[in-house]
Amino acid sequence: MTTTPADHATPTPTPTPSPVDQAAPADHAAVAYDATAPFYDSLTRHDNYDVFADLLEGLIKQAGPAGTRLLDAGCGTGRSSVLFAGRGYRVTGFDISASMIGIARTRHADSGIDFHVHDIRRPAPGEGPYDVVLCMSDIVNYLVDPAHLAEAFARLSAAMAPGGVLVFDANTALGYDLMREPHIVRDDGLFAVLTGKHLASGGRYQLTMDAFRAEAGTDHWTRSTVEHHQAHHSQDRFATLLEAAGLRLTARHGLHISGSLSDGVDESAHTKGLYAAVKPPTA
Template sequence: MAPADRRGERVIPEPYAVRDTYDRLAPFYDQDTAADDYGRWVGLYQELIVRYGAPGSRLVDLGCGTGKSALGLASLGYQVTGSDLSPAMLRVAAAKPGADQVRFVEADLSDLPDLGIFDIATCLGEPLCYLLAETELIAAFRGVSRLLAPGGLFLFDLNTAGFYRRLQGTPLVQDRDGEFVIWRGSGFTDSGDLCHLDVDRFRREGGSCWQRLSYRHTFRHHPPQRVTALLAKVGLERLGKHGLRRGEFCDTPDEDVDRKVIHACRKPGPAMS
């Protein structure tokens, strides 16, 4: 049995805490993220794939969750493998229309197994932000490099410092039929690079009874300059950085204004035409 903290809650070592959280979130995840335009997000990644070029169409989508991005990329003609830490999230993905066009595999981003060889690797959303130790991020980059063919393209995004600071504002409340959800961000902790997002979900369980489900997400801010240095350390060549601002790309990312920074890099190999 896992030890308990002073609030009596289980203390689960990483990465099992993240897996446990998403296993419990899986039935609600798509509803919670319904406002996120994954179709547009996938389209923006497609624009970058076209801009930078890739040696083929074999694509691995890392941290694919319930398959929103993996299925979208498969619909564009890529041969997609989707990997995620949470088996419950993958079960939701595998039950969706079009899932027979994607190979879904359970895998830890910080300790990637041999999933095959790919021309493109993508990682959309927060998966890399859950890697709290720099050694984990380096391990993830090394794992991606092993999976890429020579000349292979790696596209991923990370939250900005400005996004984390804005999390400390007014709590967000989602009120839906039979449940309501409260999202509360802490901003940066005293360590200066960690941020917590606490989620409380209240679901009606018949009559006047409600069930409360609580989760804590802990993210690390990875500054773009440090990310570039780590990519170089594992032999991945930086191609460019882009900001995500109001749902659109900009070629001059701003850590204070933008929601995310999207990084593009390549495994050395034959030049792309």
């Protein structure tokens, strides 16, 4: 989940991992985002989608795909899908959360974009093959099992046209360390506290969100507690699994907390890595 916190609370001590961690449920991402969907756009209201779209389009143009058919894999409420449709791309969007897709379909009913409820580990929906695939907002980190990440890369590769480009982001070690501190997000009718912790196994990480929402026309608030499960994946793992899927990693950029990009990803200096992988024209 990509968020820009409005406030930072006092840092808490580094937690001690539990000796035994419960495995993340197979449908954990769908459960988390179905619960988060009603206030997701409030949580991410500080994120500048236009600026980020400029960065992504720069990577797309650098790769030079032959066409403009774009798959927004993990499109959420459709904000990025609409942005790229407005830039001339023919967009199809999907998300594992039926609630997120319900919002996308309602909010962007006149956009002409097909939105699907879909698991990234399954064959891609819509009218492929796609020249561009976007997989943003830490989606690869929600694939906590490396075997599931490998499966997702293979499915996305199969949906891509020769010469097509996959652009995705991933949280770094620094990004996870920063989220151990409580983050507070305030918006009209919303007060949310996000706190993360490292788990003991496999580079796994858990973000717990307590969201308090005002009930319209009353003095009452409702509380929702949502757990987001992720795993940190190394750059070597990305390169290896992409190659196995028939894709070639062509660009790695580190995203600073300021929003600027650097060549190369430094796990201790950047909050996110931004990657591009190309399907060879002869594939």
